[in-house]
Amino acid sequence: MDAFIERRFFRAHMEPLEELSSLVTGEFRVVVIADRDVDLRPSAPPNRLFLLKIAEGSHAAGGRGGGFGERRVVGVSCFEGSGGTWAKAFETPRESDAARFEVPYYVSRIPFVLADGTETMGYGVIEPDLVRQMASTAGLLSIP
Numbered sequence: 001m002d003a004f005i006e007r008r009f010f011r012a013h014m015e016p017l018e019e020l021s022s023l024v025t026g027e028f029r030v031v032v033i034a035d036r037d038v039d040l041r042p043s044a045p046p047n048r049l050f051l052l053k054i055a056e057g058s059h060a061a062g063g064r065g066g067g068f069g070e071r072r073v074v075g076v077s078c079f080e081g082s083g084g085t086w087a088k089a090f091e092t093p094r095e096s097d098a099a100r101f102e103v104p105y106y107v108s109r110i111p112f113v114l115a116d117g118t119e120t121m122g123y124g125v126i127e128p129d130l131v132r133q134m135a136s137t138a139g140l141l142s143i144p
Helices: 003-011 016-025 095-100 128-138
Strands: 030-034 047-054 073-082 085-091 108-113 119-126
Touching: 016 030, 016 047, 016 073, 016 085, 016 119, 030 128, 047 128, 073 095, 073 128
Parallel strands: 030 119
Antiparallel strands: 030 047, 047 073, 073 085, 108 119
């Protein structure tokens, strides 16, 4: 079974918060584009997160910001959360559809607060305008 399809199949059986947590802490490289600081706790304010899955391969920086050498996006998911409830709002059905999304050149390491309050570090950008642009590309309604 193709690795991309296999990962999508197994994630299909996860709850949105479980899937989101797995993506931001897992073995795959993702860049998170968020409206607000990434906080998955129930007390956190509403947030919209786009997760750009990056092609696996070279980990060399290659002169790119954020330490990512290869910047080809192979999958995109969008999660929306409010009051500790998360829902998946969008996912690219095919790897070729992800090519419409680009990794910003100014990605940096940022903290992610998980649902249990533990903190981990990941790559991302907190930029509401970029989230709105990605929502438009994905065909999602904008959140004020």
